Amino acid sequence: MSTPGLIDHPVSLGTPVNCTACHSPGASELESVPFPSGVTIDTFGSSAVCAVCHQGRSSTNTVVAATDGLEDDTVSADLGFVNVHYAPSAATLMGGIAHGGFEYPGNIYKGRFDHVPNLNTCTSCHSPHSLEVEIETCTTCHQGIASFDEIRISPTDFDGDGNTAEGIANPIADFHRRLEEAIQKYATEVTGVSIAYNSATYPYFFVDTDGDGTASEAEAVFPNRYQDWTPRLLKAAYNYQLVVKEPAIFTHNPHYALQLLYDSLQNLSEKVEVDIAGLTRP
Template sequence: MRMPRSAGFFGGMVVLVWLAVAPAQSQDGESLDALVEKWLASPHGDYHSQSFTYWNKDGEVPVDCAACHSQTGFLDYLGADGSASGVVDHPAVINAPIGCASCHTSAAHALDSVSFPSGVTVDGLGSSAVCTVCHQGRLSGDDISTATGGIDEDEVSGDLAFMNVHYGVAAAVMRGSDVRGGYQYPGKTYAGTFAHVPNANTCVACHDPHTTQVETDGCISCHRGVEDPRDIRMRHTDFDGDGDNAGGIHAEILGLHGDLLAAIQSYAAEISDASIGYAPGTYPYFFQDSDGDGQIGDDEAAYPNRYQSWTPRLLKAAYNYQVVKKDPGGYVHNPAYMLQLLHDSLEDLSAQVDIDMTAYRRP
């Protein structure tokens, strides 16, 4: 039996979507009420998240953002509303977190391939396909190449501005060089899709599909002797050159990431002749460091003070810095790709500023 059922979670607005009548319990025995409570407590169901409220002042979510920032937009993208699949045809409803109907429709279940910003389409995604739609970013390294083409590597250009990969880019990181989410330096080889063990090789194998929280029991049962997944490492090289390989691969990525920011700041001051700093919670993230203290204070983190002295070399490194920043789970999703992007960005900056690369190791 089928009946019209509210898609739910629309902040008082009712949108009807045809759904099969939901069972009282899920297959693992959890009640429907329990699953809904989990979802409402998750980032995807957060009514107050900026991800779903940013456009309230406009009264609608624009077409370019709708697929991932409104349930009606996602259903439009899937074609579950009767429209063409793979595109969003209309602006979407505000105050509409991603709800049950986003994933529990025949169109979502049938989705198996997704196109990435690089233009590469990945097939055979199965249950990871719906996650991949929104966790691939909005740009690829190809966009950086296009923007910087024809400009001398160390020429400050008014035609350049920071290019933000977007947020939650786990799918792009997992696929590595196969989809070119990061800026990949010419002449270098990069890790492709990271293949974990078969029972931990999809999004929902590691993340609870309703809370989105990582279920770490499986990690710890295989990687004996650690209590935190961040302490896991399968490569024991000292990649960040600090002389310590006792921590997990997460520590190596953090070390290189911090070194890259320091190198970006050195390059900006010495070559672009304009100090730069990073503010993690404020767009467009890189700002003029007006007082030269290496930090971006609240008074500096304002759009008019955005960094504007970009060279191609600086933009490439900053883009890769942001790719790593916007996938905090990159140490699990594709650690080799993360390390390669950071190492090569440092190496490229070292052509112009004093960076001792001898202690660093590239996977």
């Protein structure tokens, strides 16, 4: 800035974080972080300053408030898509403590996903300035891996494909793909209006006018946004979006991701045919 305290020239998107965001008395003294769910967490330590931004802007409570009092499978003009926002890695890290995903009533969800003690803060993995993670940070324990999505510590065959050597990112991707198919099936059969997703264009879910299962450039425009939401469809779509906008969820809290996706599939299966045979919930 040429004038202190005043942004007097255009600033490109994606560059709002400056030195004082982290290097200031307020940042260094921060001890607790309030989340959109209403929960305040004071166990982040030095990572608290990271969690302020990486917590998302919605939660289980947001979705409950939007759908409260509405019939599960009745389209409501009062409903619109609820977006978790972007890179909510602090929320997913804390899992069922922060309630960043939509957690179905009566189910138990994974809390904080702890790593080994010397790799249990944001900056012990991420460079605080570039945000990059060096693969060598992980290979001391996870020997032989070439990429982060190859890491797996659970022996459970969650997706039933018989392969427990593949990275945990694979069953998450499988659950996620199945959820997209289930969302599309539910929309077509229950609301009568087909739905398609586009990760790059707000508000992400659009009317699939040609029925090909994808939101083309022509379809992914705001006037064509999907508006025939039911509470059941909205809850599943919210969790679908969470996994897209948290691309490292397989590192930050893989079991929480699988739980949210499985429960979304199971809930949709109460209304339409969804194949969850062979899938295992953590």
